[in-house]
Amino acid sequence: MFFGMPLTGQTVSFFLLALLIIASGVMLMTLTKVMHMAVALAGVFLGVAGIFILLGADFVGMAQILVYAGAITILMVFALMLTQKGDDTESPEASTGRSLLTLLGVVVFTGIMLLVLRGTTWPYSQSAVDPYTQPTVVLIAQSLYHTYTIPFELLSLILTAALVGSVVIARKED
Amino acid sequence: MFSWQATPLRPLTLLGMLIGVVVVLALVLGIVTYLIYFERKVIGWMQGRIGPNRVGPLGLLQSVADVLKLLIKEDIIPANADRALFLLAPVIAFVPSFMVLAVIPYTASHIFTANLNVGLLYYIALSSLTILGIVMAGWASNNKYSLLGGMRSAAQMISYEIPLGLSVLGVVMLAGSLNLVTIVQHQATDRFGWYIIPQIIGFVVFMIAALAELNRTPFDLPEAESELVAGYFTEYSGFRFAFFMLSEYVYVFAISALATTLFLGGWAGPFLPSWLWFAIKTSAIIFFLFWVRATMPRMRGDQLMSFAWKVLIPVALFNVVLTGALSLIG
Amino acid sequence: MLYANAFIFTVLFLVVGMALPIGALAVLGPLLRPNRPSAGKTATYESGVEPVGDARARYNVRYYLYALLFVVFDVEILFLYPWAVEYHHLGLFGFTEMIVFIVLLTVGLIYAWRKKVLEWN
Amino acid sequence: MFGIFKGLGVTFGQMTKKKVTLQYPDVRINMPERYRGIHQFIPELCIVCNQCARICPTDCISLSGTRNEDKKLRIDTYDINFEICILCDLCVEVCPTEAILMTPRFELASYTRDELYKDMEWLYGNHLGEFGSHEQAMAAQAAREAEHAAAAAANGVEPGGDS
Amino acid sequence: MCALRSEEMILNVGPQHPSTHGVFRLVVTIDGEQIVDADPVVGYLHRGTEKLAEDLQYVQIIPYTDRLDYVASMLNNYALCHTVEYALDLEVPARAEYLRIIVMELQRVASHLLFLGTYLLDLGAMSPFLYAFQEREQIIMLFNEICGARLTYNYMRVGGVQWDAPPGWIEKVRDFTAQMQKKVPMYHQLVTGNEIFLNRVRGIGVISQEDGIAYAMSGINLRSTGFNWDLRKNRPYSIYDQFEWAVPVGKNGDCFDRYFIHLQEIEQSLNIVAQAVERVPDGPIIGKVPKLVRVPAGEYYRGIEGARGELGVYLVSDGKDKPYRLKLRRPSFVNLQILRKLLIGQSMANLIAILGAVDIVLGEVDA
């Protein structure tokens, strides 16, 4: 038993991944060099992808790697390169008092959340779908292109808008 | 036959899997060693030269000697470099290149293959992680050439990842699966045979994008020797340099294997054992990559980018639409 | 649970893949390699002269715009995959759906094209 | 597009062509007769006229002689500094007695600069090759030259220059 | 476009850089990939040839000229000898002139081949380099046979040449010429038609005719702008007027034109050689030259068409056996001056294409 859970491979993986995510997250908050932060960020994203896979959502996990760990991290790196001066450290943080205050708020928030989580009885029923026999991709496709057609098409609109918008903003001077 | 795919996870299964992985690693190291040898030989022949022939019979041990040399070479970390990232970058660049090998179906009994339902996406997602390692290497070196090379590399790889991802869509549409094993099996039964026939446009786009993803001639800008000395690994030496080389050549192998799987019917073929068929087809693709390298000059950065965005992506999108329309009709 | 085996296999690839460079670089390396750094050796290479200025300068926006396009199109590809997998069952409706999706994003591409984002200079 | 494929055809065609690589230490280019390699100096022939030292553009030759009892000058020292010798052949050109010659030998790598400073002894012994002594070498060369002269005569060409 | 002013970065290309073909240093200021400023720094190979010459007899200067444009030594030899002959008003025997023409044009072929090989290597194509070197090797072996050296020939003398052609040499040259003439189309197939190559060199590094003249450029760089200026035709020397050949001229003045003229000049030079080997007369190979050459007091200038442009020798003599002043007009040095103008505003990748096509040899630049 481990934290009240049977010590299965899944549990172990979960805790390893959680450790990775939280450690990367905390590193992200404490590191000073922006490039290091980018690496920590990739750690967070990859950990989350692992969690997805652990939850049987392999497609979403891959999407997470592809979009977040692959694309967004690179974009962030580029943006950092673009805006950081030769001195590559992050500008000093907010005042200590404020940081502590925020920390307090965050801790209180998390504490309550955790308490609530513990205090709530969760309906338990594990997904019956075995991704081996029925690939999640297919399920997602069925859901995405039938039930969620409109959001899906809107998404393309949003992406186009984001593309055009960011191009316009980023190239304003021309 | 032992199949860990269908066996519940026991320590023994795990051990079996581990052995499989180690076997793959050993094979890959051997393959890469001889890939380099093969490349040097082929290009040498194409240039009226002999190629390596001094170490070992026919120079067969040349690469081994090179590796040994790199292994015992001093590991120089530039004083101005960002030490942590400088050390980390080759690892980050290498690990995904090795991980993508997990999904390639080498043989009919895919014992060395993770039978993932999202195999293709796994490949593409994982391979995009290497870019991070390259950018880090370029940045951490604190060398202008490295930085330029790293940036170029990243820009190029991300640009060509799009056509690469789009070009395989036609295959996915025909096979109806992202599972590489299923894709190969489908090719055996498909009325067109290997997907290179119905997906010729996709194949061409895939090969071009693959060349670019590999940073190989004519897309070898990031490490353009005459401009940027050695691009992002200018400052690397010894075994760290070796890991960049290694990941590059592992990718050469991996992408050729992927092309074989997707377009050339994978392991399928008559008479010969499946692994041999796979090896032959992959070798053909690899030979093609080397052949191109022996022939082509390098493209220029802007042309390279425009080519990806203005030619390859529209063509790949057109291929998707065309495939969709054709299979609607047929 | 059997499907998870495939992922465990890839995790083993991760483990072994990390073990190799770490083993080679951190364990084997120091045993085999000499390590005698000197100012000359550890100097940054710049064609044989002292580097002027720092390499980590602010970088040009051009690459950034490519990255931006990349992020958007990456997402597009992501959504094309389930569609492609399920294409045989989606039929004409799915085809139309995707045409709309592709056309919209192509509009974005054309916009970027016209705005000369795709030009280097 | 076709340009690229044509190029591929060219490179592919080259694969089967004869390879031009020479396995250098094992196989060597047969240097021609006139090859201007490292000097050979034959003290017996030297009349210490100093012309070679004077003509040398880089002043790499230094020599000294003493007047013999028979009033003839005898060479004492003859040094060539190969650090600065440019193997221009002018010394050979001006030598009235052919005491200094150039050999087909071109390998002069060494670990220190000092080794490049060659004295008379070394120069005398240079490039004897298969010949045991200088005389034998000279005889062989004379034979070769006669051969060439005959060939040149057969072609109807005057032996020109200083030959 | 540069919406965001990124910081400019000063990058040293050279002296130890693969694409500068020697110890050339180019201090470029780049903004991202774009060149804002380029400052060529020369002199890493400076040996003071001109000063040294003031202390040397004329025959002693000849080996020094070998080391100017070290890939085209024969032409350098000739330039000096020709000037001295001109100053002495000396007749050169016909056979000597023919031999000179043959070696000079072969030298030009060799030099252009080297340009091709290295230029394509700069542009990332490996194979043409090796092919070009295979051809060049044959020429070098021919030279080796005639003068005993592979690079620094020291072949010519005031009033003629040092060696006559060895037996069979003329035939060898004839064979080589015929064989080489057949080889040239291969380069067109491999390189000229390659779209990637064309994209990289077309319209890049354009020199306008005005600029070309204003910067006193010469040789292929000038001809690529469409200006028909070849000293072999325009100010004939030696016996070039006795051969049938054409001067290839470009149109756009871009890198492609420069590349293409190189190939065409190879053909033309082979053409001259092919004509010359058929007509080599018998006779002496050196004219009546005093043992110690003393040039009459005065100033003399002769320019010849070197491999890279007008190679001029300006000789001031006070009547002694050594020049009072010897000034060499080195085409590479002159052509180099336009580099800054060509580079500003270009990308880093074009730097290589432009620098390579301007075709400088550092031995000549630094002298």
Added chain:
Amino acid sequence: MTGLAWLVPVLPLAAYVLLLIGGRRLAEGAVTSIAVLAVAASFVISLAIMIQVALHGPQPAVTFPWLVLGSATISFGFEVTSLNAMMLVMVSFVSALVLLFSRGYMRGDARFARFYQYLSLFVFAMLGLVITSNLLEFYIFWELVGVCSYLLVGFWYFKPEAAAAAKKAFIVTRIGDVGLFVGMILLYLGFHTMNFDTIFYGQAVSSPYTMAHGAPALLFAAHALTGPGIHALPYGLAPAAFVTLTALLVFVGAVGKSAQFPLHVWLPDAMEGPTPVSALIHAATMVAAGVYLVARMFPLFQASPAASDVVAIVGGFTAILAALIGLTQHDIKRVIAYSTVSQLGYMMLALGVGAYVSGIFHLMTHAFFKALLFLTAGSVIHAVETQDLFEMGGLRKLMPLTNAAFLAGALALSGIPPFAGFWSKDEILSAAFSSGNYVLYAVGLIAAFCTAFYIFRVYFLTFGGEYKGDRHPHEGGLAMTIPLTALAVMATVAGFFNTPWAPWIANFLQDRGAVGYDPAVNWGLMVVSAVVGLAGIGLAYYAYGAPGRAQRMAQKSGFLYTLSFNKFYFDELYDRIVTRPIRAIAEALGFVDRWIIDGLVRLVSGGVYTGGAGLRYGNTGQIQTYGLVTLFGVAVLLIIAAGIGGVL
């Protein structure tokens, strides 16, 4: 088709939006096309709806819940009743023609597109008002109509008179609106609903008249006062008093909108707007809204005889008063404006005496001929560029078509058979007569005489004699003549829709049941009213056929002429008895306000300002600070939620 009824108002709205977005960039022709086509399409749909209603009867209301306030739901929606259907046709028809006419009239105006925008919005408001199924929505459109009239009357805001007239129109109608609003609230308090159907019949029915054979008014009364589920009436009012009170309050609204005495003063001044606006306001839209309101609320008035009487008396008085004023005015548009007030009085009179059909019928015919008169007047003004009757003349030969059209309109207004006005006015008069209100009948008759006189006075002064101006009047373009022709035809023949021997409209409106008072055919009365009309014309011919005679007549009537010419001094009267005292009070109150109330307010505001200045330091624009505060807020909320949920 009735399901598409919502399109009728929406099309003009679409035109408005379109013009709002792209009006500036469009050519005048395009602007016109958009607006006219939209309204014309509305007209076509309306016509189709009307035919459908005629064939199949009214359709149930379509409603959507809008606001849920506790137990009460305020819905919005539309319904098609026979009254609606007719109004829609009429409004959209006249509007379309007016819009078309404006093309010629407003040609070259700098704010041409803006004008069309306003007109479209106005049409939208009016159509919406007509089609709506509940009182609140009705009120919204009602006010929107008011706003549009303000905008349109003051369209040439740079003219001080126009600006003043716009203000006046707005403020005066607002007085009426207060009444309507109070009435509306009272009705809501009484019935807890705003839906017409529910108010009148306790349930949603499509048309009260189809199921209420014989006595719908009584049904309403019974329902309102005793029906099941009736709430206690507000303020402890007795049922009868409640009905009368609400009816009167609603009528106040109608008085304001329809320019009835004593709130008639705004209408003539509103002539400062462009003439097409006048045509629209006077003929089809704004003033008709008041009449429509009374008609729509007809069961309410039926239930209260007292209120009905007030309506009838006010209507009759207005009719005669306005007719008398109209006799002497010099401004061509003012004459027609007073005639409108007068005719509206007729309609009120009709509704007051219970002649529902007659009132509506007159509303319709009046819409046609009054629009015609205004548009011809517009045409004339456009041609001679003055509005003074005494500077015109002789236009009969110069503008024959306008002449003919005006003549048709004048004859219709005068009540000469067989023109439209004759039939409707005669019905009203006979209704008044047969309902026993002989005084009202006499008043109506005199008014009819005056009407004939003043309109032909205008006719003779304008078209007869010789042209006195120095311009070259000519017909307007097609855009102006087409509407004139169409309206002239309608003014001529519209009366035959409801002749005593073929009462189509009566049948349509009553839809097989009887509503209100349906007078019997009285041939004698018809002859009398025709003769009276002719007499008026004759007198006008006598007075204005020869020059100078009119002056003499005016001098003879002396005091009366002055009184009439100065509009019975109503404006001055209002100034004396209302405006000045109020201003005095206002100034006194102003002092109090400025120093005492404002002082308090300033104290408060000063405190707030000081506090705000202090708090401003918290409002830094630093998003993170806001985020931090939000975080704490969320945390506190979570604590509370968790506490309530019993987790903590």
Added chain:
Amino acid sequence: MALQPFLALGAILFAIGAYGALTKRNLIIVLISLEMMLNAANINLVAFSHFGKTPHVAGQVFALFIIALGAAEVAVGLGILLAFFRMRNSADVKDASAMKW
């Protein structure tokens, strides 16, 4: 495995992201933190799609949508950041206090 650990992980990740978004002064880091918060939400979505009363793939679909929207958000956010940077030559949150410029 149960649901709670995943939700707890989501909460913690969210908290870390919130801390970063509220204290970091580099706008890019703030954006990164926001992305982390989105990821935390995704964990919950996917967890509920796996466990819960009625496990359904819809949770994964929504996670996909969020991933896509996150990408769009980053693109636009960084675009704005660039515009801001061009204007102020700074990527500091503190300088971004004006409501418009």
